[in-house]
Amino acid sequence: MISLWVTDSFERKDMEINLLAKLLVSLARSQNGILDSNQLIKGFESVLSTLEDAVNDAPKAPEFLGRIIGRVVVENVAPLSEIGQLLREGGEEPGSLLKCGLAGDVLGSILEVIEVEKGEGVLNEIRGASNLRLEDFRPPDTNKY
Structure with missing residues (x-):
């Protein structure tokens, strides 16, 4: 369900992406426990496994996915450390x-959402707690022979 919603959102407008992010947070925070962090993570993992194909039809898919995940991270529904692991290991083939x-593109969008919504101090705090190193998300240098 999460994967379908998120993948579908790649072809939507900004407002709809923001509403989907709010919906996911609300469902995860509901008293009935409709969604939990593990279900969100599994949904994002599924989206990441098809992201390379999705970019062909929706070039802004990494940015949109990052905005949705960023909101989830800002609201403390899923930790950035787990998201970082998904990004490092994700794709059609592991890694x-x-x-x-694309992992760096999604992460950049996530970090931008955190900074815009909570400020640079909170961004640094969340990033520090996650133990993510930005340089680990750069694609390998293809200019080396």
Whole structure:
């Protein structure tokens, strides 16, 4: 369900993406426990496994996915450390998002959402707690022989 919603949102407008992010947070925070962090993570993992194909039809998919995940991270529904691991290991083949640069694109969008919504101090705090190193998300240098 999460994967379908998020993938569908790649072809929507900004307002709809923001509403989907709010919906996911609300469902995860509901008293009935409709969604939990693990379900969100699994949904994002599924989206990441098809992101390389999705970019062909929706070039802004990494940015939009990052905005949705960023909101989830800002609201403390899923930790940035787990998201970082998904980005490093994700793709059609394990690690392919990292190799093609999409992992860095998604992470950049996530970090931008955190900074815009909570400020640079909170961004640094969340990033520090996650133990993510930004340089680990750069694609390999293809100019080396």
